[in-house]
Amino acid sequence: MEAILKSYFGFSAFRPYQKEVIQGILRGKDCLVVKGTGSGKSLCYQLPPLVVGKTGIVVSPLISLMQDQVMALKQRGIKSEYLGSTQTDYTVQHKAERGQYNILFMTPEKACSVSTSFWSKLKTAGICLFAVDEAHCISEWGHDFRVEYKQLDKLRDVLPGLPFVALTATATEKVRNDIINSLKMKDPQVTIGSFDRTNLFYGVKSFDRGPLFMNKLVLDISKYVASGGSTIIYCTTIKDVEQISKALEEAGISAGIYHGLMDKTSRAESHRLFIRDEVQVMVATVAFGMGIDKPNVRQVIHYGCPKSLESYYQESGRGGRDGIASVCWLYYTRSDFAKADFYCGESLTENQRTAIMESLMAAQQYCSIATCRRNFLLSYFGEKSQSEKCGNCDNCIDSKKERDMSKEAFLLLACIQSCWGTWGLNIYVDILRGSRAKKIRNAQFDMLPLHGLGKEYSSNWWKALASQLISNGYLTENIRDVYRTISISAKGKKFLNSVRQDCLPPLILPVTSEMIGENENDSALSEAGKMENLATYFQRRENEAF
Structure with a gap:
């Protein structure tokens, strides 16, 4: 042998x-x-x-x-x-x-x-x-x-x-x-074998598709091109492939493209140019997949969240095959997680639909966690990590700002409990933000005591908080066909049961990038305002019970 x-x-x-x-x-x-x-x-x-x-x-x-x-x-x-x-x-x-x-x-x-x-x-x-x-x-x-x-x-x-x-x-x-x-x-x-690729740095950021982010992306890529390393940019749509490749071309960066609508000859030529280092950047859909064995890929970027962690691990794993340090950045928007109906075609079995939903939920959780990303990946594949922090992901090297979010968490959990935990997250957020949409009025959710108590925060803020509560075990995501509902877990019920009027147990959570913005810059609820709102809620709840 x-x-x-x-x-x-x-x-x-x-x-x-x-x-x-x-x-x-x-x-x-x-x-x-x-x-x-x-x-x-x-x-x-x-x-x-x-x-x-x-x-x-x-x-x-x-x-x-x-x-x-x-x-x-x-x-x-x-x-x-x-x-x-x-x-x-x-x-x-x-x-x-x-x-x-x-x-x-x-x-x-x-x-x-x-x-x-x-x-x-x-x-x-x-x-x-x-x-x-x-x-x-x-x-x-x-x-x-x-x-x-x-x-x-x-x-x-x-x-x-x-x-x-x-x-x-x-x-x-x-x-x-x-x-x-x-x-x-x-x-x-x-x-x-071990799933731990220690030379890969994992990072995740939410982003808005627009010229400002595109300029930043092109600038980041140019730094790696200047140092002689190769970059793969994975996109979820062909439209994104074409948009990014055009932006790179306008910046003077030569890039190959690869997607399923290209003819076989064009794809093969694009692949050949990249493998032979005649172009240093490949912008592609997942069609640029199995069998890509280029040792000097220094950067793998995902422009949009993949549909599963398996796909992400495999695609990001095309970086650093020579054992040298490489970076893997995943940029996502919340709309990436609303594509279940797109991925779940009518021809699929119930098992396949469930598998797709579970995979998408895991990918969403990976994006929203505030703990070690490498450990999350290893745990997903059944491997136990050796330490609490890997020291080579964005969450481990950045000291994240934390704050007591017990009041906001209480409002969200109480809202979910009032709606029997049988709805999707958007309904709960709309109730807290005071929506009077037809769906809200038909269910008489506009009559709830907490309707509108969270209007000072944006929808994205509440969704980011919900992701944190899911990651920390206070909320549970459930699959119903291609739809997801949010309910309160046993841990969340314990938190609710420990609440007394004007007295909430502390719940310290990291402040994610989606929570930093206009809502976080002094325009959020003041502490006194929050307590007044909560007191009003408790009073209304007691009056109704009486």
């Missing part, structure tokens, strides 16, 4: 977990491998075929990804090729049937559609493994579910006794279990 590692790949030692996985495969064990981006998962299925002199079958989701891998392997002297579902040239298939390849890549569609006789000939020539790359695509609970991946279990009957190897960089415990069950793995060897 070590000799082949050195002669074909040029490495003198294995990375963590690689050797154990390869040994498991050579013993005929089914294996599930969950390792972070850039950790060397591919070697786990590339090396065994060279050891035993048989063909390794690898299922991969994208033709472009397979082409890149085949090219790289051929350059190392490893005989490899790919089969796609639209290929009409049968030369590759015939050579594969005679065992002339070390590694044969296939799309999931092709793997499920080739004849049984093809598999029989392959087995006769010699197969040593069946690997499923990007295996999170199997699971309806994953962030990139593909129906074709779900059908791969049919091949267990066609290939009895062959070790199945599933590999992914992003899989929660629920997704891992789904992969094992879907592929009918028997007592698999499960290897989970």
Whole structure:
């Protein structure tokens, strides 16, 4: 194994977990491998075929990804090729049937559609493994579910006794279990590496789409271009891609673009220019995704929040693959979290809809937390952090202003309790701000004693506070189809029950960037005003009870 590692790949030692996985495969064990981006998962299925002199079958989701891998392997002297579902040239298939390849890549569609006789000939020539790359695509609970991946279990009957190897960089415990069950793995060897990319700095900021922010973004990017590092900017829409690339061009910064509406040739050329450092900035949608292995990306920017933390981890993980310090900034607006109905198409199953909603909620929570972002990511993927603060994210290095928000928290919690906790956040905020919209009047929420008591704060301020209360366990978000409702948790009820007139238990929370602005600059409620409002509320509540 070590000799082949050195002669074909040029490495003198294995990375963590690689050797154990390869040994498991050579013993005929089914294996599930969950390792972070850039950790060397591919070697786990590339090396065994060279050891035993048989063909390794690898299922991969994208033709472009397979082409890149085949090219790289051929350059190392490893005989490899790919089969796609639209290929009409049968030369590759015939050579594969005679065992002339070390590694044969296939799309999931092709793997499920080739004849049984093809598999029989392959087995006769010699197969040593069946690997499923990007295996999170199997699971309806994953962030990139593909129906074709779900059908791969049919091949267990066609290939009895062959070790199945599933590999992914992003899989929660629920997704891992789904992969094992879907592929009918028997007592698999499960290897989970660390998700901690210590050289990456994580930062999050809310922003307003407009010329001021765009100018700042261009200025930040120009600094990295000047230092020789590469930057990837991920956008949620093609319109944003075009707007940012135009702003960079006007600033004299050459940038490539990449999105799904470009033709195949244009995308390939844009990819080539970026990989070869002929352009240092790539502005792209998530179409610029799997298989991007450029070591010197110093900055990954998300212009808009991704639809899941899995997507964010994978995309941000394309920075700093050479181990050198890199930064990952995520800029978001509250409208990013209202896209559930856009992501949840009618063709999706209930499980898929729920998974999308849960993923979006987790991404929103990541944006709004005031604690360590790295620890939040690690916890999401089931890994326990070693310390309370990582020292390499915006929340850990910035000393955040804190204040007692017990009065504001009380108003929001009391409002939610008065509405039975069955509505979305916007309704509660509208009540506190004194709205007399038709929906409010029809439900007679304008008659509540606390209606209008929070009008001195903006809608965004109240929503930012709600995010803090969710993060700290006072409120709970619930999924109903593609809608979210907010209710009070047991911890929140305990806080409410401890309230006495004019006497609130302290509730110290960080002041986030969304809470700093016109409302925070002396125009917010004065302490006396707050107490007067609360006293009025208590008095009205007591009178009604009497």
